[in-house]
Structures are given as structure tokens and as C-alpha cells.
Amino acid sequence: MMTQSKGRGGAKVIPESSLSDELEPGLDRAIQERIGDHLRAMYDDLVQQPVPDRFVELLSRLEKRNDAVDK
Amino acid sequence: MTIEPELRDALLAAVPSLRAFAISLSGQVDRADDLVQDTLLRALSHIDRFERGTNLNAWLFTILRNLFHSEYRKRRREVEDADGSYAARLKVSPEQGARLDFEDFRTALAKLPPDQREALLLVGASGFSYEEAANICGCAVGTIKSRVNRARSRLAQLLAVDDVEDLGPDSMTRAALQAIG
Numbered sequence: 001m002m003t004q005s006k007g008r009g010g011a012k013v014i015p016e017s018s019l020s021d022e023l024e025p026g027l028d029r030a031i032q033e034r035i036g037d038h039l040r041a042m043y044d045d046l047v048q049q050p051v052p053d054r055f056v057e058l059l060s061r062l063e064k065r066n067d068a069v070d071k
Numbered sequence: 072m073t074i075e076p077e078l079r080d081a082l083l084a085a086v087p088s089l090r091a092f093a094i095s096l097s098g099q100v101d102r103a104d105d106l107v108q109d110t111l112l113r114a115l116s117h118i119d120r121f122e123r124g125t126n127l128n129a130w131l132f133t134i135l136r137n138l139f140h141s142e143y144r145k146r147r148r149e150v151e152d153a154d155g156s157y158a159a160r161l162k163v164s165p166e167q168g169a170r171l172d173f174e175d176f177r178t179a180l181a182k183l184p185p186d187q188r189e190a191l192l193l194v195g196a197s198g199f200s201y202e203e204a205a206n207i208c209g210c211a212v213g214t215i216k217s218r219v220n221r222a223r224s225r226l227a228q229l230l231a232v233d234d235v236e237d238l239g240p241d242s243m244t245r246a247a248l249q250a251i252g
Contacts, residue, residue, distance in 0.1 A: 031227045036195060038230075039180075042173040043196035046091035052104060055086050055111070059079045062115065 074115060082111055085131050088197060092132060095192050096139055098181060106142070110135040129199065133207045136189065143185070179229035183222050190218035191226075 089110060093103035113134050114121070121130055180188060186208075193204040194215065201219075205212040 028227070031230075032223055035223060035226050035230065038173075038176050039191070039195050039226075042176055042180075043091050043095065043192070045173065046094050047087045049087065049090065051083065051086045051090075054104065054108065055083065058108060058111065059074070059083055062074045063076070063079055 081127055085128050089131055089135055092192060092197055093135060106135055106139055109138050129203050129207060136207055179226055182229060183225055187218045187222035190215050191222035194219050
């Protein structure tokens, strides 16, 4: 039976009325906006890191090799 | 392998966003840099397949994403790489770009299924349209939309714990608390 307790003790059923209070659309939108802002801020923080030298070296090495070797 | 200065500059200019994507995908800076390097080399060796005038970044992201997934599948066979270890890796490298403010957020992001994380990063952070993200991932636009939506709801669950704490110790709150703590 679905309603049978499996001995999990403190599991509580949340009344539907309190759920609908929590899930008002305005709050949800605010949370979504905050998530979007946070995600972009975190990402921008990564984007703004200086480019490691290995990439500058790699690309200029390829450019030189192209001048020197016919491959 | 031809590399004109113009192309070199364009590739170099793409590196910061490629790195941000790779770090966010893999959760590991060293591995991300290897991925970016492989992406650049792959791009150069297939540069004839790139249509001039189209979005270079989108093309590079596609390459990086495919490399990540083939490597990820390979690694999965070698070592079981659960999402939990992704979170752990993020935690031990705070000096590598993860400011303390972002710690909770990155941990929550690490809890997302990889396909949802990827879709959210492309659309919500890298600034690609749903259509571009669908092209990059090789799937339908509707699939990207639903992945992004599910990613946002899941993040909201994980991050909005403070707002719903008074709901009581139901399983969802417990899971969210574990994810963040």
C-alpha cells in the first residue's frame, strides 16, 4: 500500500495550502533571476581569467612551423 | 597545417570562453586546458570544414563538447567518475578561479546531470541561442529548452533551501541540504 509507513519516522506530509503559498510565481521568477545572475557572474569570473601562456605559445609555434616545414 | 595571423588571433580570442566552458563542464582546470588545447589542434586540422563567415565560437564549442564527451565516455569505462567526484574536485581547487561566493553555486551546478549542465552553460552563461546550443549538442531545439528548464528548476531546488527550509525535513529538502552542505 502506498500510504503504509515504512518506518521512516519523521516524514511529514506537507499540506497543499502551504505548498501553494511557497510556490507563488513571483518568488519563483525572483529565484530564477537570481540563478541566472549568479551563473553569469560565476562564468564571467572564469572568462576573465588570463589566457595561460601555453595557448599563446602553441599558436605561435604552429605559425612558425608552418613557415619552416612544408607539411 | 596552415595558420594565418588572422585565424590565430581569432582562435586566441576564443580561448577565454572555451576555457570557461571546459572548466564548468569538467570541473577540473588542468583537464579543461587539455581539452581546450585538443580543441584548437582539432580545429586547425579541420579548418577546411569551417565555413568562413559562420560563428567560429559555435564551431569551436561543438568540437570541444564532442571531445569532452568522447573522453568522458572513455574515462567512465576506466574509472567510475560519479558526479560526487566532480563536486569534490571543484572544492579542492578554489584558487583556480572559484571565488568563495561561487562555492555553493558551483557545488549545485555539479549536481546537475551532465546534459542539463551543458545546456544551461551554453544558453544561460555562454550566450548561445537555443538554436545554436541545439546545433552544438546535436539535438533538437525542444530538447535543449527542456534541459535548460529542468536545470534551472533543479538549481532553484538546490539553492533556494533557505526559502523553503520551514517546509520540514522532507526528502527533497534533505537532498538539497546534502548537496549544498
